[in-house]
Amino acid sequence: MQAEVLVEPSLRAPEGRAWPRDLLKRVGLTLVVLGALWAFWEGYRALWMATGWTRPFVVDNLTMPPAADIVSRLWEPLAVGQPPLIRDLLDKSAFTMREALAGFILGALIGFAIGVVLHHSRLLRRGFLPYVVASQTVPILAIAPMVVIWLGGKGLPVWMPVAVIAAYLTFFPVTINTIRGLDAAEPRALELMRSYAASSWDVLWKVKFPASLPYVFAALKISATASVVGAIIGELPSSIQDGLGGAILNFNQYYSLDPAALWATNLVAAALGIAFFGAVVLAERLVVRAAPENVA
């Protein structure tokens, strides 16, 4: 190849980073952050307990159990003769994860479809978007019982109504960002498609959709954690005992006897949310390969 078409060296191998070192750095950073959080928790406890400060709240082993107690609680049995708490919580996480995942997928698909429709019609957008927004101002706790009543006892699996509630929280960011993202295609890129006499389907699928992906993925990251919250909250009115929501409600009632159990459950719920978020980030890396700088 002639010298004139040489690529700048910096452009030639954008993916050429050292993987093991990168991974090591990440693990190290995570450990440092976790350590800092631990130190903050314990430092706060120690300071408030030593000075006897009562604001914003009194600190003792009930309001803020020692971090070590919370973590070690995971390996203690729920009651005498039972398996450790972590086993129970992992089972419940799997149950909640199914609800959240089903809700996430359902909500993302519906959210994207609504976004595509509203993108294409200014009239519909003007007419419907306010209601889409309003749907999110209604507290999920008010919606959840209705969904359970509507969908419960119809021979559907018990987790289905919960998935619908999770979808209710999931679809909104996806809709908003899909509308925004489909508009993000460059005017010249669209003009070019016009010069090729491309059908509107081709324009949507081959230009607008790929151009919207960074926006859609930004929404999916929000939705990923929202779907976990939705699933946990959705379990409450349906009195489902098999998920994390049931566990949280249960431990809430026995908080004064066993505060570390609730905190431990919250840790597991947070881990589930992070796992969802991480899965979306991973998917984004695989899908939006063209623009690595867009990936968080």
Next chain:
Amino acid sequence: MSGVGSTEPAGVSGVGSTEESAAAVTISGLEKTFAKGGTTALVDIELELRPGEFVSLIGPSGCGKSTLLRIIGDLVEPTRGTVHVGGKTAHQARLDRDYGMVFQEAVLYDWRTVAKNITLPLELAGWSRARRVERTKEMVDLVELSGFESHHPWQLSGGMQMRVAIARALSFDPKLLLMDEPFGALDEMTRERLNLELLRIWEASRSTVVFVTHSITEAVFLSTRVVVMSPRPGRIAAVVDVDLPQPRTADTREEPRFFELATELRELLRGRTAEGVH
């Protein structure tokens, strides 16, 4: 009004139908007024391009040269007048995929590789995979980008991106190549090199080219004819035949005739601009 420069082509009207269908582009009575603000962008545009011609539109900014190009390509509707491309309306020509367009920015689709960018118009036209692959390879060779097929646009220099854009525009063998200041954003060296390459590609493809530029030397070097436009409202001030021998080489730029023609264009542009000021 027009015809200040050298010879005009055969008159637009009164020509037999065989002549008319032989014309690559026929523009008559064209006028464009933008609804927003009522600005008149173009008036009295009469122009006929022969097949295989390389015609540059040159003029100061605001003379409507890009608008004229977009009207030919059916991306903008004219207010009055008609545009025919190979005997068809501009609209029909667009639907028949007779246009290859290249803009000032390469406008590559970032999520597609070089090869996938070039193949896009072929996908839209419903070519079979085998034909697409074969054709894409030809085009990659034509613009000398072999080895870069699976690169993404952001991995290429500006000049290479523009070559991909040209390959893409030519991939489906359009009758008419419309180029809107394609090399305007590139440095002088790259621009001169790509000028030579464009001529080589034009010779090979034998398509008709309409080329918008604001560079006098570029217009002289590339074109068989140069259409000089004047601003406010945009109109054709002159049409100049470029009688430099083909094929043009790097030495063409140093021939006395090249300077004569450049000077002639410069004076035409200056004269018109000065008149506009009065």
